[in-house]
Amino acid sequence: MIVSVASGKGGTGKTLVATSLALSLSDDRKVQLLDCDVEEPNDHVFLQPEITGSKAVSIPVPRVDEASCTYCGKCAQVCAYNAIAVLGNHVLPFPQLCHGCGACSYLCPEKAITEEPRQVGVVEWGHSGALGLVQGKLAVGEAMAPPVIREVKRCANRDGAVIIDVPPGTSCPVVEAIKDSDFCLLVTEPTPFGLNDLVLAVETVTKLGIPCAVVLNRVGVGDLGVEEYCRQARIPVLLTIPLDMEIARLYSRGIALVAGMPQWRSSFLELFGRITEIVDERSRSSKR
Amino acid sequence: MKEVVVLSGKGGTGKTTIVGSLAALAERKVLADCDVDAADLYLLLSPAQKQTNEFWSGQVAHIDADKCNECGLCQDLCRFDAIHEFRVEEVSCEGCGLCSQVCPTEAISMKETMAGHWYISDTRYGPLVHARLGIAQENSGKLVAVVRQEAKRLAQEHALDYIISDGPPGIGCPVISSLSGAGLALLVTEPSLSGMHDLDRVLGVCRHFGVPAAVCINKYDLNEENTGRIEGQCLSQGVELVGRVPFDNVVTESIVQGVPVVEYSDGKVAREIRQMWRRLAVMLANGTNKK
Numbered sequence: 342m343i344v345s346v347a348s349g350k351g352g353t354g355k356t357l358v359a360t361s362l363a364l365s366l367s368d369d370r371k372v373q374l375l376d377c378d379v380e381e382p383n384d385h386v387f388l389q390p391e392i393t394g395s396k397a398v399s400i401p402v403p404r405v406d407e408a409s410c411t412y413c414g415k416c417a418q419v420c421a422y423n424a425i426a427v428l429g430n431h432v433l434p435f436p437q438l439c440h441g442c443g444a445c446s447y448l449c450p451e452k453a454i455t456e457e458p459r460q461v462g463v464v465e466w467g468h469s470g471a472l473g474l475v476q477g478k479l480a481v482g483e484a485m486a487p488p489v490i491r492e493v494k495r496c497a498n499r500d501g502a503v504i505i506d507v508p509p510g511t512s513c514p515v516v517e518a519i520k521d522s523d524f525c526l527l528v529t530e531p532t533p534f535g536l537n538d539l540v541l542a543v544e545t546v547t548k549l550g551i552p553c554a555v556v557l558n559r560v561g562v563g564d565l566g567v568e569e570y571c572r573q574a575r576i577p578v579l580l581t582i583p584l585d586m587e588i589a590r591l592y593s594r595g596i597a598l599v600a601g602m603p604q605w606r607s608s609f610l611e612l613f614g615r616i617t618e619i620v621d622e623r624s625r626s627s628k629r
Numbered sequence: 630m631k632e633v634v635v636l637s638g639k640g641g642t643g644k645t646t647i648v649g650s651l652a653a654l655a656e657r658k659v660l661a662d663c664d665v666d667a668a669d670l671y672l673l674l675s676p677a678q679k680q681t682n683e684f685w686s687g688q689v690a691h692i693d694a695d696k697c698n699e700c701g702l703c704q705d706l707c708r709f710d711a712i713h714e715f716r717v718e719e720v721s722c723e724g725c726g727l728c729s730q731v732c733p734t735e736a737i738s739m740k741e742t743m744a745g746h747w748y749i750s751d752t753r754y755g756p757l758v759h760a761r762l763g764i765a766q767e768n769s770g771k772l773v774a775v776v777r778q779e780a781k782r783l784a785q786e787h788a789l790d791y792i793i794s795d796g797p798p799g800i801g802c803p804v805i806s807s808l809s810g811a812g813l814a815l816l817v818t819e820p821s822l823s824g825m826h827d828l829d830r831v832l833g834v835c836r837h838f839g840v841p842a843a844v845c846i847n848k849y850d851l852n853e854e855n856t857g858r859i860e861g862q863c864l865s866q867g868v869e870l871v872g873r874v875p876f877d878n879v880v881t882e883s884i885v886q887g888v889p890v891v892e893y894s895d896g897k898v899a900r901e902i903r904q905m906w907r908r909l910a911v912m913l914a915n916g917t918n919k920k
Binding site for chain 1: 637638639640641642645665666667669672687688706708709720721723724725726727730731762764765766767769770797798799800801802803804805806819820821822823824826827830833834837838851852855878881882884885887
């Protein structure tokens with residue numbers, strides 16, 4: 342089963358929930374945590390993993406063999422991203438804009454375009470105790486996170502539970518990280534910001550047809566807007582975590598909640614139990 | 630005219646809280662919300678929407694089932710795994726158009742997508758340019774570019790002194806689009822190992838694009854040891870530390886009330902942010918921005 346942990350708004354506690362959920366489960370079953378927040382991966386801060394392997398993530402970008410090029414301009418005409426231009430007797434690729442779709446090389450009538458890899462990031466894997474971790478890192482200065490996220494997800498091992506830490510937001514990197522999940526946990530906080538971004542996140546997972554539930558973090562300040570919304574939209578709130586200075590301090594020191602306060606472990610196991618029930622119920626009703 | 634963009638790397642460190650307060654403190658400015666995925670700044674500024682514009686950008690493939698002979702060429706060639714069973718999965722399609730070029734029966738057409746909206750609003754702090762990217766859309770960077778361009782136009786038209794932008798989290802496409810060519814990046818961080826790690830990456834992006842940076846440590850008293858380490862790093866990297874804001878529930882209360890915290894309370898948080906704005910204004914006047 343793949344469970345993704347997303348949020349819309351940043352800094353609501355995705356990493357806290359993803360690491361503690363994965364650590365709690367890893368005591369007695371096979372679990373993998375995939376850090377798909379490749380712009381700012383932080384799960385490693387809390388897991389201190391032993392990294393055992395890595396590989397570069399690249400996008401295939403065009404290389405033009407000017408000897409066979411007739412400067413017909415077909416490549417520039419078919420490129421949807423303006424990543425290649427033909428000016429007189431020059432072909433100018435702009436690798437930073439290239440999505441690696443392969444249209445230019447495939448459609449070049451002279452077969453003058455081959456592809457070469459351009460590195461945009463790296464995927465690393467390892468483990469922390471029994472818990473497997475895979476993380477992606479977008480290179481600083483690079484714009485496109487989805488290719489790195491795709492590579493992280495390729496390392497998923499569906500034999501056990503897979504927990505995905507998703508980047509904030511609602512756009513393409515989020516979709517890339519969440520899609521194909523069996524369930525999505527949305528972590529939010531009880532404020533108007535938390536509510537505004539939760540509504541957007543719910544729209545995103547609904548569009549992808551993935552069932553979701555809410556984890557409400559830092560309960561104690563703020564207002565009741567999120568709870569009212571969840572009631573009306575019939576989205577279950579499966580876990581609440583109070584605003585607690587002790588939790589905030591553990592987090593600031595890079596200590597996972599269940600490592601610093603082991604009494605939370607049962608809450609995360611219960612959370613996973615509820616998720617399993619919802620997913621099973623859904624697959625039963627879809628088979629009917 | 631000087632453009633300040635507020636970034637953080639890590640989400641939830643207080644970017645919008647700070648921008649809301651700068652909106653109340655700075656004179657003669659345009660506000661821009663460049664977090665087009667999850668725009669929250671409007672919740673603090675009570676805007677009156679004046680203008681709504683559609684944002685058309687990018688394309689998605691569409692397969693006409695009547696013309697399709699199910700040869701599977703499109704599926705084989707698609708690098709984005711966006712075609713399954715001769716149907717296009719729109720959220721995965723990156724709009725490259727290769728499938729439509731190669732389809733032997735011309736069954737595939739490319740359709741323009743309306744990828745979101747952008748707005749110009751009036752607030753009592755000045756004009757606000759904001760946007761909403763459609764759910765699961767691409768091209769957030771291009772929408773950010775539209776927001777910045779409109780903010781710049783308004784600033785020029787009304788001869789305003791500042792553009793203050795609320796940036797997105799992360800270091801990828803919308804961040805680069807928010808940052809490139811700006812006069813100053815204010816990086817809001819928190820004294821957690823995650824916050825510090827993310828600050829380091831976003832500082833790297835600022836250096837990569839040659840934009841000077843200043844740092845604000847929010848909730849600095851949550852872990853004073855880490856705060857000390859951030860201060861040390863700023864010093865050794867020649868990055869100016871412009872603010873240290875304490876943790877206080879008053880910030881959350883002000884968000885619930887929908888007003889900038891400097892107008893909600895006159896406590897330590899508000900005093901620190903006021904002082905930070907004075908330091909930033911000096912930095913800006915001293916010409917970190919040559920434009």
